Amino acid sequence: MNRPILLVSGAPAPAHLFQLRERLLAAGFHLESTASAQAVELVREKAGLGQAPDVILVDAAVGRVGMLARMLRGVYPAGHLMFLCSNEQVPALRLELQRTPMIGSYWSIAAVDDPALERLIAEAAHGTQRRLKLRTTLDKANTLLQAPRPADGLEYRRLLMSQRYLESFLSQSSDAVVALDHRATVLYANASAASLFAIHAADMPGLQASALPCWTPAFGEYLDRIARGERFHTAECDCDIGERRLPIEVVFSRVADETGGFLGTTLVIRDISARRIAQDQLIAHQTRLEELVNERTEALRTAEVALRQSQKLEAIGKLTGGVAHDFNNILQVIGSNLEMLQAEARDNPVTLARLQKAIASVDRGAKLSSQLLSFARRQPLQPVPTNLGRIVRDMDDLLRRVLGESIEVETIVGGGLWTAMVDRNQLENVILNLAINARDAMQSEGRLTIELGNAMLDDAYVEALTDVPAGQYVMLAVSDTGSGMSPETMERAFEPFFTTKPEGEGTGLGLSMVYGFVKQSGGHIRIYSELGHGTTFKIYLPRVHASEALIEDVRRIPASGGSETILVVEDDLALQGTVVEMLSGLGYKTLKANDGESALTILKSGIHIDLLFTDVVMPGNVKSPELARQAKEIQPGIDVLFTSGYTQNAIVHGGRLDPGVELISKPYRRDDLARKIGHLLANKRQALNLLTALDKREVRSEEASAALPRRILVVEDNPDALDMLCELLKMLGQDPQGAGDGEEAIGLLAEQEFDVLLTDIGLPGMSGIDLAVQAKHRQPALKIVFASGYGAVDDLDFETVSLPKPYDLADLQRVLGLGDKLA
Numbered sequence: 141m142n143r144p145i146l147l148v149s150g151a152p153a154p155a156h157l158f159q160l161r162e163r164l165l166a167a168g169f170h171l172e173s174t175a176s177a178q179a180v181e182l183v184r185e186k187a188g189l190g191q192a193p194d195v196i197l198v199d200a201a202v203g204r205v206g207m208l209a210r211m212l213r214g215v216y217p218a219g220h221l222m223f224l225c226s227n228e229q230v231p232a233l234r235l236e237l238q239r240t241p242m243i244g245s246y247w248s249i250a251a252v253d254d255p256a257l258e259r260l261i262a263e264a265a266h267g268t269q270r271r272l273k274l275r276t277t278l279d280k281a282n283t284l285l286q287a288p289r290p291a292d293g294l295e296y297r298r299l300l301m302s303q304r305y306l307e308s309f310l311s312q313s314s315d316a317v318v319a320l321d322h323r324a325t326v327l328y329a330n331a332s333a334a335s336l337f338a339i340h341a342a343d344m345p346g347l348q349a350s351a352l353p354c355w356t357p358a359f360g361e362y363l364d365r366i367a368r369g370e371r372f373h374t375a376e377c378d379c380d381i382g383e384r385r386l387p388i389e390v391v392f393s394r395v396a397d398e399t400g401g402f403l404g405t406t407l408v409i410r411d412i413s414a415r416r417i418a419q420d421q422l423i424a425h426q427t428r429l430e431e432l433v434n435e436r437t438e439a440l441r442t443a444e445v446a447l448r449q450s451q452k453l454e455a456i457g458k459l460t461g462g463v464a465h466d467f468n469n470i471l472q473v474i475g476s477n478l479e480m481l482q483a484e485a486r487d488n489p490v491t492l493a494r495l496q497k498a499i500a501s502v503d504r505g506a507k508l509s510s511q512l513l514s515f516a517r518r519q520p521l522q523p524v525p526t527n528l529g530r531i532v533r534d535m536d537d538l539l540r541r542v543l544g545e546s547i548e549v550e551t552i553v554g555g556g557l558w559t560a561m562v563d564r565n566q567l568e569n570v571i572l573n574l575a576i577n578a579r580d581a582m583q584s585e586g587r588l589t590i591e592l593g594n595a596m597l598d599d600a601y602v603e604a605l606t607d608v609p610a611g612q613y614v615m616l617a618v619s620d621t622g623s624g625m626s627p628e629t630m631e632r633a634f635e636p637f638f639t640t641k642p643e644g645e646g647t648g649l650g651l652s653m654v655y656g657f658v659k660q661s662g663g664h665i666r667i668y669s670e671l672g673h674g675t676t677f678k679i680y681l682p683r684v685h686a687s688e689a690l691i692e693d694v695r696r697i698p699a700s701g702g703s704e705t706i707l708v709v710e711d712d713l714a715l716q717g718t719v720v721e722m723l724s725g726l727g728y729k730t731l732k733a734n735d736g737e738s739a740l741t742i743l744k745s746g747i748h749i750d751l752l753f754t755d756v757v758m759p760g761n762v763k764s765p766e767l768a769r770q771a772k773e774i775q776p777g778i779d780v781l782f783t784s785g786y787t788q789n790a791i792v793h794g795g796r797l798d799p800g801v802e803l804i805s806k807p808y809r810r811d812d813l814a815r816k817i818g819h820l821l822a823n824k825r826q827a828l829n830l831l832t833a834l835d836k837r838e839v840r841s842e843e844a845s846a847a848l849p850r851r852i853l854v855v856e857d858n859p860d861a862l863d864m865l866c867e868l869l870k871m872l873g874q875d876p877q878g879a880g881d882g883e884e885a886i887g888l889l890a891e892q893e894f895d896v897l898l899t900d901i902g903l904p905g906m907s908g909i910d911l912a913v914q915a916k917h918r919q920p921a922l923k924i925v926f927a928s929g930y931g932a933v934d935d936l937d938f939e940t941v942s943l944p945k946p947y948d949l950a951d952l953q954r955v956l957g958l959g960d961k962l963a
Contacts, residue, residue, distance in 0.1 A: 144170050146193040150202045151175040156252055167258045176202040184215040192216050194265035200225035200233050206240035213243050217372025218271050220264040221247040235426055238419055244374040245389055316409035322402055324349040324363055354379045354388060366394045366405050387416040442604045469712045471807040475502040476718040479810045523561045524906055525686040528592050528614055529553040539575050546585040554593035559688055560614040560681040566657050573650035574618040574677055581622025591617040608664045613680035625669040701726030704750035704821050708732045709739045711759050726814055736762025743774045756784035779820045819902050825946030827861040852876045855885045855899035872958055882906030889918050901928035925955050
């Protein structure tokens with residue numbers, strides 16, 4: 141293969157063109173290279189010598205390819221121009237060249253790395269050679285037709301053969317070919333031209349070009365330019381052929397004699413409907429692409445705004461979380477001392493009333509601190525599967541009292557409402573805060589609408605959001621008919637301490653708390669508002685595939701103390717002294733440490749300690765989680781209770797306490813602390829009792845084997861205690877099965893029948909009381925036994941048995957009705 145090919149590039153040529161050059165040379169092409177600045181002169185020179193290249197390869201990186209294409213076409217009308225670029229650049233380059241005038245139709249675009257590039261170049265070269273051959277044949281034919289008939293018969297026969305070949309070639313061409321003389325009269329038209337113009341072939345010779353259906357006023361100008369010496373011209377127009385107008389391309393070629401005199405013009409006409417459709421589609425795609433780019437740009441801008449807002453709120457959250465930590469410590473000192481003074485002032489009604497007012501103020505401060513922590517997403521949540529419809533219905537009376545008689549309350553609950561994993565108490569606060577805000581916006585008169593329904597947030601909706609996954613959600617919407625918000629107010633609505641209410645009428649923390657709770661729960665919140673037309677808050681909480689659970693409030697159970705030893709670890713000395721005094725008043729022996737290092741020293745001293753009570757946020761190198769871990773290694777039987785006003789994610793991850801972690805949040809009441817510690821120590825004593833019973837092997841196997849085995853479901857969150865209790869029940873001849881929490885127990889109850897449910901009350905997530913209610917609903921004949929350090933439960937609708945911790949083997953046998961099986 142030896143075809144002349146010219147490669148035009150910038151100076152210096154890029155590296156990828158060197159690779160292309162080697163590739164084409166290896167394919168057998170005769171290749172020459174030149175810089176774009178010299179390309180036009182080089183092509184003009186070679187065209188004058190009859191050595192013009194079949195194909196000119198132009199690297200699109202040279203820039204201003206449209207201008208270069210026009211200049212190359214001006215000096216060499218017959219050659220094929222092929223523009224090289226990357227795949228990504230093809231649409232833009234094609235659009236540029238299609239909009240560039242006077243570059244003819246013999247051009248194409250190819251990707252540099254196209255594996256079929258050699259074939260495309262070969263086909264382009266073949267097309268150029270075919271056109272040149274046709275031009276040469278036409279020129280010779282015109283010359284012979286005008287020359288006198290030769291006397292030589294052989295020469296005449298050769299002329300006839302040449303003429304027949306030309307006629308055969310033209311008649312089979314798919315392009316319409318029309319030959320005009322110098323007066324623009326039709327000399328020849330092939331079959332494709334007759335078919336295109338719907339004119340009989342025999343009728344076309346002798347027609348004026350202006351009589352052809354493709355004629356336009358501009359054609360006369362083009363023919364004049366050809367007659368004046370222009371060698372080549374291309375034009376597009378719509379031809380009045382048939383019923384829809386046909387788009388065509390017309391190529392005007394000059395025919396001259398040996399001296400350069402003008403003989404006529406050859407018209408090559410082709411149907412470009414497919415090309416026009418492709419161009420229209422390309423333009424449409426380009427327009428759509430521009431629209432998509434604009435849409436994507438707008439989406440990115442929206443996402444950037446949301447990200448900046450999220451980052452701002454996150455920064456404020458870190459600040460407020462730190463403030464809440466110190467504030468809670470102060471409230472704890474004040475509240476604890478007030479409670480101790482309250483116990484001493486029971487005989488003084490005036491002092492007692494003042495103390496109660498002060499304690500109420502501490503409670504309000506604790507609520508503000510809780511709202512700060514909710515916004516900072518540092519509030520340790522206790523989420524359980526919840527039906528939001530039940531919460532809204534339970535709050536109906538409270539909302540009507542808060543809103544007043546002048547506000548109409550409407551509740552809409554969609555059918556088949558899904559379950560969401562939320563902290564019930566915090567969600568009630570969210571609804572109450574939104575209702576109070578709505579009341580103030582409506583100036584105590586209007587309508588409040590609470591709507592619940594299932595919702596799907598799809599990929600298109602969450603695309604502009606930074607922390608919201610697509611999926612199924614439960615939607616809570618709170619709408620009012622109040623004054624509405626401006627865009628500026630909506631942008632700052634969730635910032636802590638921002639409020640539009642007059643001074644003294646609002647803290648600016650209500651919506652901050654709502655925002656933090658929703659985000660910490662893995663949800664999404666959005667405001668829809670317009671000045672003068674009310675406001676709607678839409679909250680989306682992730683759906684969970686679990687049965688609804690209820691949390692029992694254990695604050696009604698009486699508080700009591702004990703005699704165990706407790707190590708208090710607190711760096712705030714004022715708070716440390718208050719806690720020590722409070723625990724001492726409950727009967728406990730106390731030790732104290734200011735940091736983790738001091739606490740480890742006490743633990744290693746050999747003094748027996750029953751409970752480690754430590755703040756989460758501690759100074760020094762030994763942080764509270766590490767302190768708890770080492771404490772259990774030093775004294776394996778020790779229990780750990782954390783306390784904090786700011787968890788800082790040390791023991792809380794994903795908005796939930798880590799498994800096995802016990803926490804009481806600051807500020808806490810004396811009775812709350814007593815109940816929590818009493819529950820933990822009762823569990824501890826219970827575990828020791830079980831271990832003692834197992835070690836002594838107090839059950840006689842012959843009596844145990846004589847007992848009728850019953851299936852007992854044991855629910856206990858302490859793994860060691862659960863294993864020991866199940867082992868002990870087996871020794872008593874029973875058939876126990878263990879579960880670590882209420883959700884696991886519900887799953888077992890759905891699969892199996894049991895005779896007895898033996899459960900702790902203080903379980904993580906679903907409480908033992910709620911578990912008992914659901915278990916009794918599933919299996920009405922089930923016997924319920926509560927084993928707990930919190931005390932007895934006596935206000936349920938069915939009979940239960942209490943087994944207070946710590947209990948011994950005889951107590952266990954008694955409540956299970958196993959009789960006396962002690963050795």
